[in-house]
Amino acid sequence: MSRLADALWRLAPFACVVALWYGVKWSGIFSPGLLPAPHEVAIALFERLRYNNFLIDIWLSVQRVLLGLLFGMICAVPVGFLIGWNRRLRRFVDPLINFFRALPPIALIPLVIVYLGIGEIAKVAILFYAAFFAAVIVMYEGMSQISPIYIKVSRTLGATDFEIFTKVIVPLTLPHVLTAARVALGVAWATLVASELVAAQNGIGAVIQNASAFFNLPVIYAGIITIGFFALLMDTLLRAASRRLLSWQDSVEH
Amino acid sequence: MAGTDAKVAFRNVSKSYGAIEVVHDVSFELNEGDFVSLVGPSGCGKTTMMNMLAGFTQPTGGAVLLEGEPVAGPGPDRGVIFQEYGVFPWLTVENNIRFGLNLAVRRDIKKDEKSAIVEKYLALMRLQEFRNAWPKNLSGGMRQRLALARAYAANPHFLLMDEPFGALDAQTRADMHDLLLGIMQAERKTALLITHSVDEAIYLSNRVLVISARPSRIVDDVHIPFPFPRTRDLLDDKEFIALRRRMRDLVMKQYADQLALR
Ligand SMILES: Nc1ncnc2c1ncn2[C@@H]1O[C@H](COP(=O)(O)OP(=O)(O)O)[C@@H](O)[C@H]1O
Ligand SMILES: [Mg+2]
Numbered sequence: 161m162s163r164l165a166d167a168l169w170r171l172a173p174f175a176c177v178v179a180l181w182y183g184v185k186w187s188g189i190f191s192p193g194l195l196p197a198p199h200e201v202a203i204a205l206f207e208r209l210r211y212n213n214f215l216i217d218i219w220l221s222v223q224r225v226l227l228g229l230l231f232g233m234i235c236a237v238p239v240g241f242l243i244g245w246n247r248r249l250r251r252f253v254d255p256l257i258n259f260f261r262a263l264p265p266i267a268l269i270p271l272v273i274v275y276l277g278i279g280e281i282a283k284v285a286i287l288f289y290a291a292f293f294a295a296v297i298v299m300y301e302g303m304s305q306i307s308p309i310y311i312k313v314s315r316t317l318g319a320t321d322f323e324i325f326t327k328v329i330v331p332l333t334l335p336h337v338l339t340a341a342r343v344a345l346g347v348a349w350a351t352l353v354a355s356e357l358v359a360a361q362n363g364i365g366a367v368i369q370n371a372s373a374f375f376n377l378p379v380i381y382a383g384i385i386t387i388g389f390f391a392l393l394m395d396t397l398l399r400a401a402s403r404r405l406l407s408w409q410d411s412v413e414h
Numbered sequence: 415m416a417g418t419d420a421k422v423a424f425r426n427v428s429k430s431y432g433a434i435e436v437v438h439d440v441s442f443e444l445n446e447g448d449f450v451s452l453v454g455p456s457g458c459g460k461t462t463m464m465n466m467l468a469g470f471t472q473p474t475g476g477a478v479l480l481e482g483e484p485v486a487g488p489g490p491d492r493g494v495i496f497q498e499y500g501v502f503p504w505l506t507v508e509n510n511i512r513f514g515l516n517l518a519v520r521r522d523i524k525k526d527e528k529s530a531i532v533e534k535y536l537a538l539m540r541l542q543e544f545r546n547a548w549p550k551n552l553s554g555g556m557r558q559r560l561a562l563a564r565a566y567a568a569n570p571h572f573l574l575m576d577e578p579f580g581a582l583d584a585q586t587r588a589d590m591h592d593l594l595l596g597i598m599q600a601e602r603k604t605a606l607l608i609t610h611s612v613d614e615a616i617y618l619s620n621r622v623l624v625i626s627a628r629p630s631r632i633v634d635d636v637h638i639p640f641p642f643p644r645t646r647d648l649l650d651d652k653e654f655i656a657l658r659r660r661m662r663d664l665v666m667k668q669y670a671d672q673l674a675l676r
Contacts, residue, residue, distance in 0.1 A: 276548055307498075313494070316488045316490070410550050
């Protein structure tokens with residue numbers, strides 16, 4: 161019963177937004193053509209799913225986000241690890257990484273097209289870029305806060321370097337990997353529409369852009385809400401995984 | 415060489431960090447079964463001395479000898495207890511104690527033997543009820559008991575403690591003193607304790623070294639005559655009180671000198 165109550169509480173804020181949306185809609189502040197009603201958006205979403213293979217677009221976008229995240233994390237974990245352990249290296253690369261992270265991915269599209277063309281690789285590359293720089297900063301800032309006392313203690317207990325790595329450093333790194341993955345996932349979803357600006361043929365971002373060419377507001381809204389839904393869903397899954405894996409931590413809430 | 419049967423020997427040990435000399439020409443020895451305390455002002459170089467014995471850092475002059483050999487690095491023969499406990503937050507109480515036993519250096523111990531060792535120290539440190547708890551749910555005193563249990567389970571020959579009870583409240587600290595005396599009675603280790611508390615040093619040790627302001631020198635090497643086992647009644651003993659007064663005066667003088675350094 162409390163599980164149900166919990167779920168209802170989670171949905172309550174969204175119900176409020178929908179109510180507010182109806183309120184704004186019926187107040188007449190916007191001319192009717194400029195703001196579709198929530199149920200019109202729901203219908204548009206349903207029709208997209210039913211007649212326009214929207215599931216395929218969703219699947220392609222989810223796939224791109226996950227690939228960008230995966231490759232981003234594969235690079236960010238070891239790189240962040242090295243930077244986090246080496247103070248001199250950190251001081252050297254910190255401004256560079258912040259510079260590259262600050263570049264809006266959308267500004268890179270012309271370059272990406274020149275070097276990588278307009279296929280899947282180009283789109284995933286943009287997501288990779290965004291995910292990597294977001295994750296690597298979280299990784300090395302987290303790593304640099306790890307107290308050396310645990311390593312000292314393990315040495316006095318007779319641990320070898322390899323044992324220190326597997327039994328001490330890996331468990332201490334895991335929370336930062338999970339936080340980095342959550343941040344990178346959010347950034348990857350935020351970058352999705354930009355990445356699908358590269359020769360928009362399919363994907364949720366492409367659907368939104370095509371709809372905007374026809375001023376099809378219900379579909380634009382449906383696309384945006386779909387992105388929000390999947391971003392939130394994946395974040396919730398990652399957060400649940402963190403809570404399970406990191407129950408030893410003082411607080412898993414970020 | 416004289417006194418090579420000493421377990422630990424500091425031979426004219428000096429240590430400098432850059433231009434600052436932290437330890438100056440210190441010599442002393444620990445014999446088998448000794449419990450020696452170092453008392454001296456903050457920043458005088460006590461932790462540095464212990465770090466050289468633990469193997470975390472090397473002297474810049476002289477030598478720290480362990481059973482006649484210079485210390486090469488940290489090792490499981492020397493258990494270290496830190497003020498910040500250092501219990502592994504990602505392991506349960508039981509698995510913290512087991513950590514040292516599961517390392518490759520202990521592969522010759524049988525599995526049920528390991529479990530028996532874990533049980534023994536869970537019991538000695540009164541942690542059985544908390545065997546599956548995360549360290550985040552333990553009080554400071556319990557964490558330090560856990561650190562002690564983990565160190566003992568690795569069966570070190572030496573126990574090095576750097577202000578282990580400094581972060582605990584007075585009552586918990588008193589409990590820890592008696593628990594430490596108890597486990598020492600059950601399994602004697604050759605121990606070196608760093609502390610600010612003259613009472614703690616006298617109560618636990620058979621020798622107390624008073625350390626000067628930086629750079630560290632040994633000002634006095636005091637033999638503590640009270641027999642073991644000791645109980646808290648000792649704290650009201652006339653001889654104890656007189657010794658404490660004499661040592662406090664000496665220690666206060668070192669503190670004043672250290673303050674003048676800044
Ligand atoms: N790694 C280090 N580098 C430079 N100075 C240090 C280092 N470790 C300790 N010191 C200095 O050496 C002095 C003694 O430190 P420490 O041995 O920790 O003193 P204590 O444990 O007696 O309080 C302090 O002034 C401290 O700043
Ligand atoms: Mg110290």
